[in-house]
Amino acid sequence: MSDNPQRLVTVDRTGPGRFTATNARGGTVEFGTANGGGTEFTPVELLLAAIGGCTAADVDVATTRHAEPDGFTVTVTGNKVSDDLGNRMTDLAVTFAVTFPEGEAGDRARAILPRAVAVSHDRLCTVSRTVETGTPVTATIKDA
Numbered sequence: 001m002s003d004n005p006q007r008l009v010t011v012d013r014t015g016p017g018r019f020t021a022t023n024a025r026g027g028t029v030e031f032g033t034a035n036g037g038g039t040e041f042t043p044v045e046l047l048l049a050a051i052g053g054c055t056a057a058d059v060d061v062a063t064t065r066h067a068e069p070d071g072f073t074v075t076v077t078g079n080k081v082s083d084d085l086g087n088r089m090t091d092l093a094v095t096f097a098v099t100f101p102e103g104e105a106g107d108r109a110r111a112i113l114p115r116a117v118a119v120s121h122d123r124l125c126t127v128s129r130t131v132e133t134g135t136p137v138t139a140t141i142k143d144a
Helices: 043-063 104-124 126-133
Strands: 009-015 018-023 028-032 071-083 086-099
Touching: 028 043, 043 071, 043 086, 043 104, 043 126, 086 104, 086 126, 104 126
Parallel strands: none
Antiparallel strands: 009 018, 018 028, 071 086
C-alpha cells in the first residue's frame, strides 16, 4: 500500500446520462443514470457495490486462509428516499451467503466467518465505515 493516503477518481461524461470513472491506476468503470437508457450501474448502485465489495474483500481474505468457499455472495440493499434531508439512502443492509466445503478446513472457515463479518463492519471496511460515521463532502467549481 502507498504511503499517500489520498485516493483519486475522475469522472468524465461520455454521453447523455453516461459517464466513465477512471482511477489513478488507469482502471475504468462505466455508469449512467436510470434515464440514460443503458444497463450500466447507477451511482447509487455503485455505492451499494462499493459497500458490498469492500466488506466482501475483508471477509474473503480472512476466511480463504482456511478454505476456498463453494459459494460466496454478498447482497446489499437499501431504500432510496427523498425527504426534508434531500435524496439519500436508508436502511442499508449487507447480507452474506457463504458456504465452505465439508471437512476440517471448511469447519475452520465457517467458525471464523461471523467474526470476520463483524470486524469488517466494525473496523475494516473503509466504505461502510465512512458511510456510518458520516464524512463531509465538499463540492467546488474549478476556474476554467
